[in-house]
Amino acid sequence: MEKNLERDLKFFELFSRLASLTQIVNQPPQIPEIQKLLSEISSMYRLSKGVTHFYRNPGEEERGQGETMVSYDLKLPSHPVHTVRFVTRLMSITTMTVYQADDEPPLDDDELSKVDLTMRTTLAFISRNRLQVIAEQLAFFDDMGFSNIRSFFGYINWHSKPGDLNGMAAINYNIRRFSLINEEFGRDVGDTVLLNHYNMVAGMVGKDGIVSRLGGDTFVCICKKEILPAVLDFLTRAEVGFNSRGDNAVVSCYVGAFIIPDGFIAYSPNDIMVKIMSAFQLAKQGSSGNIVYYYDAMVTDREHVKRVQQQFPDALAKGEFHVFYQPKVNTVTGEICGGEALCRWFRHGKIVPPGDFIPILEETSDICRLDFFVLDTVCRNIRRWLDEGRKVVRISVNLSRRHMVNERLLETILEIIERNNVPHKYIEIELTETTTDVEFKDLQRVVCGLQEANICTSVDDFGMGYSSLNLIRVIPWNVLKVDRSFLPLDDEDSTSIRSIMFRHVVAMTKEMGLECIVEGVETEAQLRVLRDNNCEQAQGFLFDKPLPIEEFEKRLDMKKYDIGL
Ligand code: C2E
Ligand code: MG
Ligand code: MG
Numbered sequence: 001m002e003k004n005l006e007r008d009l010k011f012f013e014l015f016s017r018l019a020s021l022t023q024i025v026n027q028p029p030q031i032p033e034i035q036k037l038l039s040e041i042s043s044m045y046r047l048s049k050g051v052t053h054f055y056r057n058p059g060e061e062e063r064g065q066g067e068t069m070v071s072y073d074l075k076l077p078s079h080p081v082h083t084v085r086f087v088t089r090l091m092s093i094t095t096m097t098v099y100q101a102d103d104e105p106p107l108d109d110d111e112l113s114k115v116d117l118t119m120r121t122t123l124a125f126i127s128r129n130r131l132q133v134i135a136e137q138l139a140f141f142d143d144m145g146f147s148n149i150r151s152f153f154g155y156i157n158w159h160s161k162p163g164d165l166n167g168m169a170a171i172n173y174n175i176r177r178f179s180l181i182n183e184e185f186g187r188d189v190g191d192t193v194l195l196n197h198y199n200m201v202a203g204m205v206g207k208d209g210i211v212s213r214l215g216g217d218t219f220v221c222i223c224k225k226e227i228l229p230a231v232l233d234f235l236t237r238a239e240v241g242f243n244s245r246g247d248n249a250v251v252s253c254y255v256g257a258f259i260i261p262d263g264f265i266a267y268s269p270n271d272i273m274v275k276i277m278s279a280f281q282l283a284k285q286g287s288s289g290n291i292v293y294y295y296d297a298m299v300t301d302r303e304h305v306k307r308v309q310q311q312f313p314d315a316l317a318k319g320e321f322h323v324f325y326q327p328k329v330n331t332v333t334g335e336i337c338g339g340e341a342l343c344r345w346f347r348h349g350k351i352v353p354p355g356d357f358i359p360i361l362e363e364t365s366d367i368c369r370l371d372f373f374v375l376d377t378v379c380r381n382i383r384r385w386l387d388e389g390r391k392v393v394r395i396s397v398n399l400s401r402r403h404m405v406n407e408r409l410l411e412t413i414l415e416i417i418e419r420n421n422v423p424h425k426y427i428e429i430e431l432t433e434t435t436t437d438v439e440f441k442d443l444q445r446v447v448c449g450l451q452e453a454n455i456c457t458s459v460d461d462f463g464m465g466y467s468s469l470n471l472i473r474v475i476p477w478n479v480l481k482v483d484r485s486f487l488p489l490d491d492e493d494s495t496s497i498r499s500i501m502f503r504h505v506v507a508m509t510k511e512m513g514l515e516c517i518v519e520g521v522e523t524e525a526q527l528r529v530l531r532d533n534n535c536e537q538a539q540g541f542l543f544d545k546p547l548p549i550e551e552f553e554k555r556l557d558m559k560k561y562d563i564g565l
Helices: 003-025 031-044 057-065 109-140 147-160 178-184 186-208 225-236 272-283 298-317 366-387 401-405 408-419 436-450 471-476 495-511 524-532 549-557
Strands: 047-055 068-074 079-086 093-101 168-175 211-216 218-224 238-240 248-251 254-258 290-291 321-330 338-349 348-354 394-398 427-429 456-462 479-482 517-520 538-540
Touching: 003 109, 003 338, 031 068, 031 109, 047 057, 047 109, 057 093, 057 495, 068 079, 068 109, 079 366, 093 109, 109 147, 147 211, 147 218, 168 178, 168 225, 168 272, 178 186, 178 248, 186 211, 186 218, 186 225, 186 238, 218 272, 225 254, 225 290, 254 272, 254 338, 272 290, 272 298, 298 338, 298 366, 321 366, 321 517, 321 549, 338 366, 338 538, 338 549, 366 394, 366 401, 366 427, 366 549, 401 436, 401 456, 408 436, 427 436, 436 456, 436 471, 456 471, 456 517, 479 495, 495 517, 495 524
Parallel strands: 254 290, 338 394, 394 427, 427 456, 456 479, 479 517, 517 538
Antiparallel strands: 047 068, 047 093, 079 093, 168 218, 168 254, 211 218, 238 248, 321 338, 321 538, 338 348
């Protein structure tokens, strides 16, 4: 009796410590202490082993797939003597079974009730603790196991003191045309490629930084400045394996990067997000390369971008966009042989040049609406000129690369031309070169379609940026517009590289049976170079700047330009 009382006192002492330790919230659980108390209680009640299982749901329990934790084990031949099962409202299940060594006397009712009490208290704790870990996982990782935006923000919040982010860089990247990988290899492979690519970046970044998924195929990352070149190199082009046979997919990304200056303080994660996202937007747009570094004016630039995008629909409806025409001139006869339609925005009494709004409209599909508006205006004017019995020349209209993905592009162009009852020969469509294979295919499709409809097509700005000879070999253009960067300067002689290239480009164009026009002709000497090389068409300030329609009509009525013949 005496002995039992002593043991009961001891039990209640141990149990009350266990109860208080397992009730603590908002602090990391003191697992070793808890385990020590459980061992003591177990040995008091002649238990040889205690095993706990945690199942997230009844299905896992049925399949026996939960996590197993052994809290106490004397490693003796044993048999189970008592099991407790605890089900939460979230349907997670925790079970605990205690064992006795085969040669121990069994527990009496009183002993069993104390063991049971201990087990229930412990189970409630384990269940809560496991659920907390799971909740954290759900909060900081997405369903594919990628660290998510909350983790990324958490990282920045943890590094919010001055100097915390010294020597670090932040990037925002997106996989180019990831949908193509899905289409070509299937979604499962796509998922594997995404995960492997992520793991490779995370491996490079290591513990000093973080890589998180914003969603889809867009990621953000903070890493040490020293490894940024290697990371960017990887992001520019990586071969990512997706099976054990060694097959791989080539993955390249658009990247916006921000080198965090020493002493930078992120008062909120947004201070970093705004910067990498602004740079990223520019990268995605494509005109500034695949990697764009953040610079200070970028955020104000973004505000300007937003303003233009907001004002556009209203401005279009109010007729603020006007079409100007720049004449194209025959270099031999001086006659006007065509015109290019160029857009101008009349805003609060000022003319906004296309460079200030076209690239912004190109970020969305707004540019397509504008281009169709320009085409429609041009068609209406040509119809009127024809009706008035005026001289009519072929007018070229610029179409942004943004249109290329539009499956209905061709139909829309034809619809506009036909609605205005304009003979196809008076319309020319100018397109610029493309940067990727996919766009190349789209471009090919569009140009061939226009050809079939007897609508002239030209490569604009040939020689600027990414020109490839492939572009003119494979796609059946009618006209090649040589960019002014090819045009020899006045003081250059005929042996300069530029002069040699110019000669060859013009000769090649003619030999391929294409019309050749040179843009940006500003001086008499340049005009002479064109003539010497049998290039028959020129466009440039030497003749006229882009003109309002009334002025252009005067040029149409004029017999020819005086080109000093
Ligand atoms: P672009 O299609 O290459 O048009 C030629 C540009 O060169 C025009 O600039 C024109 O004013 C300029 N230019 C012509 N002759 C000379 C010259 O002798 N010297 C110099 N320095 N420049 C000359 P603009 O009108 O500012 O247009 C710039 C670009 O904006 C165009 O380049 C075109 O890419 C785009 N753009 C203009 N209007 C439209 C449009 O309606 N739709 C689309 N998608 N793009 C347009
Ligand atoms: Mg053009
Ligand atoms: Mg051009």
